[in-house]
Amino acid sequence: MIEIYNQAMLATSSTKTQSASSVSLLIPLVLLGAVFWFAIIRPQRNRQRQQQQTTAQLEPGDEIVTVGGLVATVVETIDDKVVVSVAPGAVTNQGAASQPVEMTFLRQAVARKLSAEVSPSGMDDALSASDDSGSQSEGDLGQSEGNETDSGSGEDR
Numbered sequence: 001m002i003e004i005y006n007q008a009m010l011a012t013s014s015t016k017t018q019s020a021s022s023v024s025l026l027i028p029l030v031l032l033g034a035v036f037w038f039a040i041i042r043p044q045r046n047r048q049r050q051q052q053q054t055t056a057q058l059e060p061g062d063e064i065v066t067v068g069g070l071v072a073t074v075v076e077t078i079d080d081k082v083v084v085s086v087a088p089g090a091v092t093n094q095g096a097a098s099q100p101v102e103m104t105f106l107r108q109a110v111a112r113k114l115s116a117e118v119s120p121s122g123m124d125d126a127l128s129a130s131d132d133s134g135s136q137s138e139g140d141l142g143q144s145e146g147n148e149t150d151s152g153s154g155e156d157r
Contacts (some may be wrong), residue, residue: 017096060084063114071114080107135157 058064064072064084072084081104088100 009152054113055082055110056111058110065107065111067111068109070103072103075102077107081105082107082110096110 072086075085076083085100092098
């Protein structure tokens with residue numbers, strides 16, 4: 001009788017050990033899943049939600065950038081499409097002003113909306129300011145090159 005009791009106790013303790021080891025293997029897996037969720041999936045969903053809000057709130061007059069890098073101004077929104085104007089006031093080869101070019105894009109093709117402070121010309125100014133800050137000024141470049149530049153005649157050598 002004592003032997004049967006000892007065998008039963010031994011079987012019970014080994015079952016507890018196996019279930020404890022199963023739980024200890026499951027904990028790192030659950031932690032890895034939580035890290036994956038908070039590091040990858042959740043931020044992706046937030047970006048996707050923000051993109052949908054941005055494209056849903058487009059209005060005529062907004063400056064946008066498409067996924068292809070085209071900077072344009074929204075003229076009209078129609079359901080899931082956006083009509084944009086590109087190069088308003090462009091000058092033709094003959095010197096006359098041309099009609100603005102209008103293009104139609106799906107809302108999904110809008111990468112972002114430019115803020116009111118940053119216009120395409122403002123972006124050029126910001127880029128030129130950042131280029132000048134880390135390099136020599138034009139006067140320094142002309143002096144370091146010596147007589148290679150011809151500032152007065154305008155002729156090419």
